[in-house]
Amino acid sequence: MSIQLTDIVKRFKKDLVLDGVSLDIPTGETLVLFGPSGAGKTVLLRLIAGVIDPEEGSIALRGQDMAGVEPEDRGIGMAFQNFALFPHMDAHENIASPLTARQVPDATLKERVFEVAHLLKIDHVLGHKPKELSNGQKQRTALARALAAQPSILLLDDPLRNVDAKLRFEMRLELPRLLREQNATVIYVTQDYKEAMALGDRIAVMSDRGIAQVGTPEEIYLSPANTQIARLFGDPAINLLDVTVQAGPKIALSGAEVVLDAAHTGAVGQDCILGIRPEAIKFVPADAPGAFPVEIEAETPLNEKTVTLAATQAQREILISRPAGTPGPVSGTAHIAMDASGALLFDRASGALLPMAGKAIEGEVA
Structure with missing residues (x-):
């Protein structure tokens, strides 16, 4: 060394x-x-x-x-x-x-x-x-x-x-x-x-x-x-939402079910924090699989991307990022869907990343 x-x-x-x-x-x-x-x-x-x-x-x-x-x-x-x-x-x-x-x-x-x-x-x-x-x-x-x-x-x-x-x-x-x-x-x-x-x-x-x-x-x-580390990496910052993982595994958001990676099975029944990157969320038609409604609160162009601030039915704020020039709603009600393949689950009490079945937490953790 x-x-x-x-x-x-x-x-x-x-x-x-x-x-x-x-x-x-x-x-x-x-x-x-x-x-x-x-x-x-x-x-x-x-x-x-x-x-x-x-x-x-x-x-x-x-x-x-x-x-x-x-x-x-x-x-x-x-x-x-x-x-x-x-x-x-x-x-x-x-x-x-x-x-x-x-x-x-x-x-x-x-x-x-x-x-x-x-x-x-x-x-x-x-x-x-x-x-x-x-x-x-x-x-x-x-x-x-x-x-x-x-x-x-x-x-x-x-x-x-x-x-x-x-x-x-x-x-x-x-x-x-x-x-x-x-x-x-x-x-x-x-x-x-x-x-x-x-x-x-x-x-x-x-x-x-x-x-x-x-x-x-x-x-x-x-x-x-x-x-804490999740918040430090990413612009816009990662979305962190309190959820309870249900059998499936899945979670409920604004009356809709979002299916998680099967490797999250160990978190079923736990109160967790869902981490989802803004770029993993897309605007979709209301009848698209996994779609749930949000209210558009603001939109900010950031050169190569456009960031939208929206609120769920429970008034939880969500950031959505899409490439600049991509059409998207600027006000009113819209529907979004999450690509949950890269979603993370953290322990709600400690904030620590929860392991996924068959996957080790990457990097050395102190």
Whole structure:
């Protein structure tokens, strides 16, 4: 393993920030740390970097215990949110600084600096001092400095936060390629679920002072370990409805029966929360199989899709997503049907995902 974290505990005075965090990250993997603000993502990066020390637990890099090893001796490339650029150096000198420290030949140094600067679209400001750069340019300069050194381990703390939407989208496509070429082991922090899905070989979802679930983007999206994680992934957010599973298995919504996957048989008789993605719900004729009535409350166009907010007869709100340009009702009564093949059931009391017969919950659950 390139990075091994074992039972990490971190406190700030009386506040417990991380409680028993363990992670194994193999060489060459990009692991995304994802979660809401305050979940401890940046703290975990700073512990790995050696900027702060844990109260308990161990950190090993490339098989070596890092206890007592200074940050500059850990062989890590870092790009944090606060930029940390040298104010007396221009952008070119900042990016080149780790290469200069290693006495890399000038020709190689210049080639490497221009390569990453061009990728990040800051080659036109290489002669500018940090005070002359926008926040987005500063952030890209800090990222370029981390990439230029080609370290075997990279810690990237939301490095595209201040970048405009177009460039951020482009970087989601380009960064994975660059990181694969370097064969770097990467921990990438973000609060953007789309970025997490695009960049991560695996995603570690942080919550409640620890890691709630680790898995591939597909595993996290299709089998979230609990309702909290389910809400974090998806735009519009997943529909979560209180239901009681009946024999079949099936549930009742607005006077109609919705048949569930047979693998949900174990939940018959339980009070559950049904999780159904908005894209799994369609407008249908009133006489279509499984159709039930809803009242249209609002419609919002979102570029590539249109999202409709509707209410069931019991006044439970449901989001329906359809491709932009697809016709659909904008007011009054309509009928919808669910594709329940991908429906999820969660325990109503704990919010935990209920297992399906013959199917394990995908990803590692803490």
